[in-house]
Amino acid sequence: MTPGPACVALIQQFEGCAKKQTDGSFIAYPDPGTGADPWTIGWGTTGADVKPGVVWTQQQCDDRLTKDLTSFASKVSAVLGAAQTSQHQFDALVSFAYNVGVGNLSSSTLLKLHKAKDFAGAQQQFGRWNKAAGKVLAGLTKRRAAEAALYGS
Template structure:
């Protein structure tokens, strides 16, 4: 596989170059994708010692995202095709592990390797967003994982009341906020309700650690 397009895509998403640690982590994720294995951990992407640095999502967060995103529209040959948003019946079209954006629409088909590589790239980007939003606020790994899953699905980490309550140290209040984000297209969706409950449970686990 030519890895340059993947690295170029992640570089554009991050709007910067890579450290040696990040190159090694992305290489490992691509290797796993080529073996047909699920992306299991990006813990080594940034190796945080200072909470103000960009953090990496852990294995529990990745498992939660994969559980709820799934690989919908899996074809007999192992590839996946795009599907419409369940709330709108159309945009945004989604493919693989919940990927959306330019170039994804009716008729889009990806290999499993492409889906896994996109997940690895997106997790780096969404973890960076969450790191910027929470700054140096005390945050356990489980809390961080729950926040990344929430942001991966909603894109709302920068504006959510949930984030403000977390920054204030009101962990119980932040946990309660997850349940409010269970609508799409103006309708309550059972899948979103289950996902928010799972994220809240993971966040609560980290709050009591």
């Protein structure tokens, strides 16, 4: 499966393309939940190439989102295996993995319930993932509610 428009819109809504400079470029910033690693740029992009002082254009931010979504979709598809999955469920799971990582999705009760076709139970699991550095964050609470709504639609 590939991410649909709802997936892209959800990620863009909650990641934002933050830290825009007056010249239209974007600068890397520390994770807002921890104030440290991982460093982030554009549409929530992290990685070894994102560190203090990195500056990207809007096009670089957009291109990286497209590349990263392709990668995340492939990894989410792999952990789903042959599990029955609708487009909206897939989109919600890709958004979730984009934010918390595929490793966390892989070991989650959310994924176990999804694979067991307990879609209502899986939908309820999104809300459990609203913390960063042990603290509940309003933005994560809203994001998980939006992902759960998309998953259940």
